[in-house]
Amino acid sequence: MNFYAIKNRSYKVDFKTAALSGAAPNQDLYFPENLPRFDENSLAEFENLPYFELCFRTLKNFVDSISEEEFYELCSKTFYFEPSIYKIEDNLFILELFNGPTAAFKDYGAQFMASIFEYYSRNLEKEIVILTATSGDTGGAIARAFYEKSNIKAIILYPSGKISRLQEKHIASLGKNIIAVEIDGSFDDCQFLVKKAFDDEKLKQSLYLTSANSINIARLLPQMVYYIYAYLQLKKLNKNIVFSVPSGNFGNICAGLFSWEMGLKIKKFIAALNENDSFLKYLNTSIFVPQATKQTLSNAMDVGNPSNFVRIKELYRDNYFIIKNKIEAYSINDDDTLETIKKVYKKYAYILDPHGAVGFKATENYLNNSDNKDDCVICLETAHSSKFNDILKEKLGIESLEPESFKFYEGRENKSIKMPNSYQKFREFLLSKKF
Numbered sequence: 001m002n003f004y005a006i007k008n009r010s011y012k013v014d015f016k017t018a019a020l021s022g023a024a025p026n027q028d029l030y031f032p033e034n035l036p037r038f039d040e041n042s043l044a045e046f047e048n049l050p051y052f053e054l055c056f057r058t059l060k061n062f063v064d065s066i067s068e069e070e071f072y073e074l075c076s077k078t079f080y081f082e083p084s085i086y087k088i089e090d091n092l093f094i095l096e097l098f099n100g101p102t103a104a105f106k107d108y109g110a111q112f113m114a115s116i117f118e119y120y121s122r123n124l125e126k127e128i129v130i131l132t133a134t135s136g137d138t139g140g141a142i143a144r145a146f147y148e149k150s151n152i153k154a155i156i157l158y159p160s161g162k163i164s165r166l167q168e169k170h171i172a173s174l175g176k177n178i179i180a181v182e183i184d185g186s187f188d189d190c191q192f193l194v195k196k197a198f199d200d201e202k203l204k205q206s207l208y209l210t211s212a213n214s215i216n217i218a219r220l221l222p223q224m225v226y227y228i229y230a231y232l233q234l235k236k237l238n239k240n241i242v243f244s245v246p247s248g249n250f251g252n253i254c255a256g257l258f259s260w261e262m263g264l265k266i267k268k269f270i271a272a273l274n275e276n277d278s279f280l281k282y283l284n285t286s287i288f289v290p291q292a293t294k295q296t297l298s299n300a301m302d303v304g305n306p307s308n309f310v311r312i313k314e315l316y317r318d319n320y321f322i323i324k325n326k327i328e329a330y331s332i333n334d335d336d337t338l339e340t341i342k343k344v345y346k347k348y349a350y351i352l353d354p355h356g357a358v359g360f361k362a363t364e365n366y367l368n369n370s371d372n373k374d375d376c377v378i379c380l381e382t383a384h385s386s387k388f389n390d391i392l393k394e395k396l397g398i399e400s401l402e403p404e405s406f407k408f409y410e411g412r413e414n415k416s417i418k419m420p421n422s423y424q425k426f427r428e429f430l431l432s433k434k435f
């Protein structure tokens, strides 16, 4: 399939190019030229497929330069983990997306992108160098996804002392082809260094540099599949289906909206926001004004100017009324987030993480409207609660057990490269190729 640049629609590339380059020229985003449509019959065929096969059947419509046999093999290796569905009430479910190796939904996108990069790198002359800055969770998912992938090095910059111990461990303890760089500065400083490197012609001649950031279409597309999966499981209830998505950069919800356009029968999407509510203000006024980022407990959603908003506008031809009709938004503050974690724990013995709690509270608000009370809502839980034990223990006295998958990190020593916040030093390091 071809992908076009949103601001320059005549600029089209194949999937391989879109994936390996990440963004289109001038910071533009790629968008699929057409979405496949699954009718009732094909959806019925999907019903009892293993998860990786559902991924294969969905994603093969988008990829190119890879044979079906090889792509099947790639999917079976990539999606060795799958979502689970937890029933809270007869019409209220949690779609658990934390079963991947770093216990966050970002594993779905990161693992697929890494497999695709490894496959396409076979025909490249140079090894691929992934350069990315992280404020926390993404870095861990990227590090683990690219770990031991051949022909690829991943260089991950993170701000010294500003990420949690667990996050640092997930980035810095792997070694081999994963190079953790601890910058004496802020997340913005890390991002600035990465941006500058991408603008540096000499560097780009010397290294095959590419980014792994969340606007990469190869990270977005695999996120469609768990919506289809949950839909197939719960449509038997014969109720209106609604998804509630804890949203920051709007990549996750955008993938869900894609799946809707591909033939699922869904009533509504809930965009669950923390106090970074520029999208809610857009729905209320039809005018989108980017905001400065506010810090909250659900920090992976602290985004004032969501980068995938332009993709949502593109999907609906920038028709405000369609968008308003399809998506409802709720903004949840930190107090209500904590209150929700406590309440759900007491009532259902289930521990939500702060991001999932925002989605849960938004769902309660939605169901309080009498028009919606009989709908079946599927709340996405985007991270495992144990990743936020610091907050849970301090504020609520709750502690969540770590998932089995974290055993992988036990006994590994962090080995990051410490660096001052200096582009010159960072550039020398990259040019030396001593990594």
Ligand SMILES: *Cc1c(COP(=O)(O)O)cnc(C)c1O
Pocket: 104, 105, 106, 137, 138, 246, 247, 248, 249, 250, 251, 252, 253, 300, 301, 355, 382, 383
């Ligand atoms: C990244 C992230 C989100 C937000 O997802 P977007 O695709 O950016 O909207 C929500 N929850 C968690 C735990 C995340 O890591």
